[in-house]
Amino acid sequence: MNRIIRHITLAALPVMLVSCNAFLDLEPESNLSPAQYLTTEDNLAAYATDLYNMFPVHGTTSWGTWKNDSDTDNMAYANPSDAFAPGYWKVGQTGGSYEFTGIYRCNYFFDNVLDNFEQGRITGTTSGIRHYIGEAYFFRAWQYYQKLQALGDFPIVTHLLADNLEKLTAESVRAPRNEVARFILSDLDKAIEYMSDTAPRGGRNRLSRDCAHLMKSRVALYEGTWLKYFKGTAFVPGGTGWPGAASHPDYQYPSGSIDSEVEWFLKVAMDEAKIVADKYALVDNTGLFQSSATAAANPYFDMFGATDMSGYGEILLWKAYSDSEGVTNSVVEFAAAANQGYGITKSMVDAFVMANGLPIYAHGSGYPGDSDLLKVTEGRDSRAQIFIKRPGDTNLHSEPGPESYQVEPWPNIVNSTASMRYTTGYALRKGLNFDGAQSVRDKSCVGSIIFRATEAYLNYMEACYESTGALDSDAQRYWTAIRDRSKVGNWQTTIDNTDMNIEKQTDWGAYSAGKLVDATLFNIRRERRCELMAEGFRAADVRRWRSMDQMIDTPYHVLGVNVWENLAANPDFLAANGNNLKEGENISPKDFSTYCAPYHILSNNRVYEGYRWRMAHYLDPIAVQHFLITGGGSADNSTLYQNPGWPLQAGQGAE
Numbered sequence: 001m002n003r004i005i006r007h008i009t010l011a012a013l014p015v016m017l018v019s020c021n022a023f024l025d026l027e028p029e030s031n032l033s034p035a036q037y038l039t040t041e042d043n044l045a046a047y048a049t050d051l052y053n054m055f056p057v058h059g060t061t062s063w064g065t066w067k068n069d070s071d072t073d074n075m076a077y078a079n080p081s082d083a084f085a086p087g088y089w090k091v092g093q094t095g096g097s098y099e100f101t102g103i104y105r106c107n108y109f110f111d112n113v114l115d116n117f118e119q120g121r122i123t124g125t126t127s128g129i130r131h132y133i134g135e136a137y138f139f140r141a142w143q144y145y146q147k148l149q150a151l152g153d154f155p156i157v158t159h160l161l162a163d164n165l166e167k168l169t170a171e172s173v174r175a176p177r178n179e180v181a182r183f184i185l186s187d188l189d190k191a192i193e194y195m196s197d198t199a200p201r202g203g204r205n206r207l208s209r210d211c212a213h214l215m216k217s218r219v220a221l222y223e224g225t226w227l228k229y230f231k232g233t234a235f236v237p238g239g240t241g242w243p244g245a246a247s248h249p250d251y252q253y254p255s256g257s258i259d260s261e262v263e264w265f266l267k268v269a270m271d272e273a274k275i276v277a278d279k280y281a282l283v284d285n286t287g288l289f290q291s292s293a294t295a296a297a298n299p300y301f302d303m304f305g306a307t308d309m310s311g312y313g314e315i316l317l318w319k320a321y322s323d324s325e326g327v328t329n330s331v332v333e334f335a336a337a338a339n340q341g342y343g344i345t346k347s348m349v350d351a352f353v354m355a356n357g358l359p360i361y362a363h364g365s366g367y368p369g370d371s372d373l374l375k376v377t378e379g380r381d382s383r384a385q386i387f388i389k390r391p392g393d394t395n396l397h398s399e400p401g402p403e404s405y406q407v408e409p410w411p412n413i414v415n416s417t418a419s420m421r422y423t424t425g426y427a428l429r430k431g432l433n434f435d436g437a438q439s440v441r442d443k444s445c446v447g448s449i450i451f452r453a454t455e456a457y458l459n460y461m462e463a464c465y466e467s468t469g470a471l472d473s474d475a476q477r478y479w480t481a482i483r484d485r486s487k488v489g490n491w492q493t494t495i496d497n498t499d500m501n502i503e504k505q506t507d508w509g510a511y512s513a514g515k516l517v518d519a520t521l522f523n524i525r526r527e528r529r530c531e532l533m534a535e536g537f538r539a540a541d542v543r544r545w546r547s548m549d550q551m552i553d554t555p556y557h558v559l560g561v562n563v564w565e566n567l568a569a570n571p572d573f574l575a576a577n578g579n580n581l582k583e584g585e586n587i588s589p590k591d592f593s594t595y596c597a598p599y600h601i602l603s604n605n606r607v608y609e610g611y612r613w614r615m616a617h618y619l620d621p622i623a624v625q626h627f628l629i630t631g632g633g634s635a636d637n638s639t640l641y642q643n644p645g646w647p648l649q650a651g652q653g654a655e
Contacts, residue, residue, distance in 0.1 A: 038112045041124020044132040045201070047109055051139040052206075054102055056536060057319045057448040061441070063334035065448060066431045067342040068536030073508045074348045075534065076558045078341045078418040080599050084551075084611035086653060091642075092623040093650040097150035103157060106140035111160050127196060134194030135207050138215070141187035144180060145219055149540055150620045151643065152177040152235065153244050172630045172639050173247050176237040178261055181223035182254065185268065188216045204310055204317055210276050211317050211451050217273035217459040222544050224265030225466060229512045229546040231258055234644035235618060243641040269463035273456040276316075277478055280453035283314045287382040287487040290434065293397040300485065301386050305332065305433040309447040316453055321445040332444040334419075335432040336395040336404035338412070343424030344388070344534070346559040346595055347506035349376060351529055352384035357489025362497040371565040373410075373425075373573075382487040383530055389427045391572070398436035401443070406436065410576035411561065413596060414586040423598050424560025425567075430534050449535070457482055458528045465524055479524075482531060491527070495519050506559070508542045514549035548613040555610025560596035563587065616645025616654030624650045 037043045058064030071081035082088035113133060116122050122129055147154040153174035161168055175183070191212040199206035227236055234241035237251050238258065245251070253261045285300035303309065309318040321327050334340040349370075350360060358365040360380075368375040373391060377384040389395070393408040400406040403420075411422030431446065438444045457478035464475040471479070479491050498519040504510040509525040510517065517525075525545070529538065542548060567573050568581060568590075583589040588597035599607045622642055624635065631638030635648050642648055645655045 038109070039116065039122055041122065041128045041132070044109075044113065044122070044124075044129060048132045048135040048139075051102075051105065051136065052319075054139055054142055055319070055450050057450065058321070058329035058331050058444075058446070060328060061330050063340040063342060064329050064331040064431065065536055066331065066335070066428065066534045067340060069534050069538045070342050072538040072542060073345060073506065073556075073558075074529070074538045075342055075344050076424055076560075076598055077343075078421055078423050078598070080558075080605070080607045080611075082606075083617050084556075084613065085606040086612050086614050088606055088653065089617065089621075090651050090653050091621040091646055091649060092625075094623050094625045096623040096626075097147065097620045098622045098626050100157065102143035102146075103140060104160075106136050106143065107158060107160055109136045110140075110158075125200070128200040130194045131196050131200055134191045134196075134212075137187045137194065138191040138207055138212055141184045141191065141212075141215065141219075144184045144187070145215075145222075148177060148180050148184065148219075148223070149543070151622065152180075152619050153237075153641075154180050156180060156183050169630060169639055174244060174640065176244055176248055176251060178223060178227060178237060178253065178265075181219060181265065184219050185216055188212045188219070192216075204315060205320050207317060210279065210453075213272045213275045214316060214451055214453070214456055214459075217269045217276070217456060217463075220265045220269035220272065221459050221463050222540065224262050224269060224463065226544045226546075227258055227265070228262045228466065229544070230618075231262075233615075235615075241644060243644060247639070247641065263467060266463045266467040270460055270467070273460035273463065274474060276453050276456035277460055277474075280314055280316075280456075282454060282457075282481055282485045283312050285382060285386075285485045285487065287385070289386040289393070291394050293434070298386065304449065305335070305431045305446045307433065307438070307445045307447060309449065314453050315449055316451040318450060319448040321447065323443060323445055328442050329444045329446065329448070330441050331431050331446050332433050332435075332438040333401055333404050333441050335429050336400060336406075336439045338415070338420050338422050339427045341418040341421050341423050343422055343560055343598070344426045344428055345424055345506075346370075346426075346561070348529075348533065349384065349388060349426055350506060351526055352377070352381040353488060353494050353526075354379055355381065355488055357483075357491070357493035358497050359494060359499070359502075361499065361502055370562045371567070373561060373567060381530065383533070387428055387430045387533065389429050393429075395429065395432065395434075396436040396439060397434040400436045401440035403441060404436075404439035410570070410573045412576050412578075413560070413563075413598075414577050414580060424558070425563070425596050426560055428534055454482065454531060455537075458524075458531060462524050462528065465521055471520070479527065482527060486531075491523060494526075495523050498523060508547040508556075509545060511545075511547050511550050513546045514552075543618055546618070548617075549615070551611055551613035552615065555612055557593070557597055557610045558599055559593060560598060562594055563596045564590035564594040614645060614654045616643065619643040619646075621646035621654070624648065 056065055069075040070077045117129060153176055155172055156175045157171055161171055192209050195209050197209050199208060230236045233239045255261045255264045283299050283303050286296060286298040288298055290298055303312045309315050321329055353359050354365045354367060360367040366379050368378050370376045377388050389408045391408055391410045395408050396406045411425045413422050413425050415421040433446050461475045461479055464472055483491055500510060500516050500519060503522060504516055510522055581587050588600045592600055599605050627635035627638040627640050630640050
């Protein structure tokens with residue numbers, strides 16, 4: 001019985017009383033008993049503050065969130081993901097994504113607060129109390145969104161569960177994924193209802209209504225496109241082989257059909273995105289990288305690496321860091337060096353069009369080619385020019401820390417230390433702050449962006465086209481605003497000159513369900529990719545678009561800089577690499593590709609022959625432990641079901 005309780009609801013967690021002045025990871029001041037907390041506005045605020053640790057933000061000793069595009073066609077680390085090596089990603093005996101810790105914390109809050117609030121038993125301002133209740137609804141929605149992405153179908157649990165085996169087992173039944181998505185939206189509606197436009201304290205270090213509107217657009221777009229591209233498969237309710245059919249026989253979509261469900265979600269995505277997009281203008285971009293302390297600043301570039309992000313209207317929520325509070329990160333150290341070994345790919349670099357709006361391969365584009373690393377971003381989209389580093393660029397305008405480069409060196413792609421290796425040869429400076437003092441390890445105080453309004457522009461554009469097959473006036477207006485900010489020619493010029501047979505060679509977003517998408521949809525995806533580069537969206541995007549099917553039969557090779565055409569003969573590059581380029585030992589051989597292929601060096605690399613995919617990998621497996629717990633010791637008796645393509649045996653890979 002106790003194991004069931006831990007599985008469904010988990011043991012009661014202590015509530016941490018932390019600072020409410022800003023979104024900071026401060027240590028708890030005390031652990032309080034139920035009789036003492038959740039009875040005042042201040043205690044509700046403290047409890048809600050602890051929930052902010054659910055957000056992905058910069059850690060203390062890493063490049064922070066800027067590495068979160070890794071294991072996609074955007075970015076590659078020194079070691080590849082098991083997801084692209086069939087047989088290496090295995091079902092676990094324990095652990096995994098199927099757990100309820102964060103959900104429990106929110107439900108504990110509701111069970112101890114809502115009735116007391118309605119009965120007037122919580123002291124403080126009504127607006128403040130309501131706001132913190134709204135934050136808790138937001139975080140439950142956030143937790144369920146993580147489960148939706150990882151697992152699809154998932155139990156909807158809204159309260160603490162009684163110590164009763166029959167009831168606990170019933171509560172473990174997985175709800176159809178679209179019902180989970182609808183539940184997330186309903187929680188976000190409550191967050192909007194309860195929260196204020198501005199938090200009672202903390203400013204944009206705390207959630208607001210607009211964060212909830214933006215999150216609603218994100219969730220609705222995710223589910224709408226997932227249902228569209230996985231229609232008819234085991235990955236959606238009612239599809240062939242859907243494992244939830246036994247638990248939900250003759251399932252009917254609330255809107256009547258899967259197509260109607262798709263349209264319902266896409267409309268929500270548009271409506272919610274428009275609320276945010278129409279309210280927030282984009283931060284100005286000069287189009288230039290600030291090469292010295294005396295040169296004109298570029299607000300768009302500075303926004304991503306600011307220590308105080310409160311002055312950037314585009315940012316809806318950010319985490320503050322403080323050396324005096326002991327809450328720091330190492331973002332600038334790695335931004336001013338080798339990005340902790342996370343290199344951006346040739347595919348990512350190639351995605352940026354020319355300033356005239358033409359793809360790099362189009363006739364008359366003016367693209368100088370990639371044989372000269374100093375000219376790769378020349379004449380390109382300003383986002384490529386300001387965020388992609390080139391040798392000789394000034395990273396810092398004052399004395400650097402011991403592990404950072406004041407002037408960007410030629411990339412060392414053979415460094416034996418993974419964190420200092422330029423894995424693909426390309427590196428980013430998104431998140432860079434020019435203050436050399438910020439580049440000392442564990443001393444950076446640059447903020448961490450959690451929500452910014454540009455996403456709403458992109459969400460609307462995509463949802464509109466996915467829904468109608470055309471771009472309405474609002475979608476066109478948003479796209480034009482993004483292009484104008486990026487100093488790039490008209491998006492229609494890009495569409496008209498796009499060759500999908502070229503784009504499909506490296507860009508996963510060219511595909512959905514193994515088929516090429518049209519040029520307009522592809523370029524909407526391209527815009528999203530370029531604007532949100534390194535902000536952690538790509539993995540979720542290519543999954544909801546079902547963009548890896550073609551890799552089931554055709555391997556995909558990650559590529560980086562053009563090494564063998566000219567770079568390998570450059571004395572500065574050779575010196576940076578210790579004059580030690582050895583084909584098949586520390587660098588990929590030239591007879592394989594003129595481009596650096598970081599995983600095609602040693603034949604024992606599990607993706608030496610390229611990335612491969614399995615349909616099952618679109619969702620995580622559920623560990624065997626959970627079937628045993630809910631099945632009274634027998635997985636066959638469990639109310640749970642495994643995700644499509646994954647076995648019920650621990651240590652086994654997907655079909």
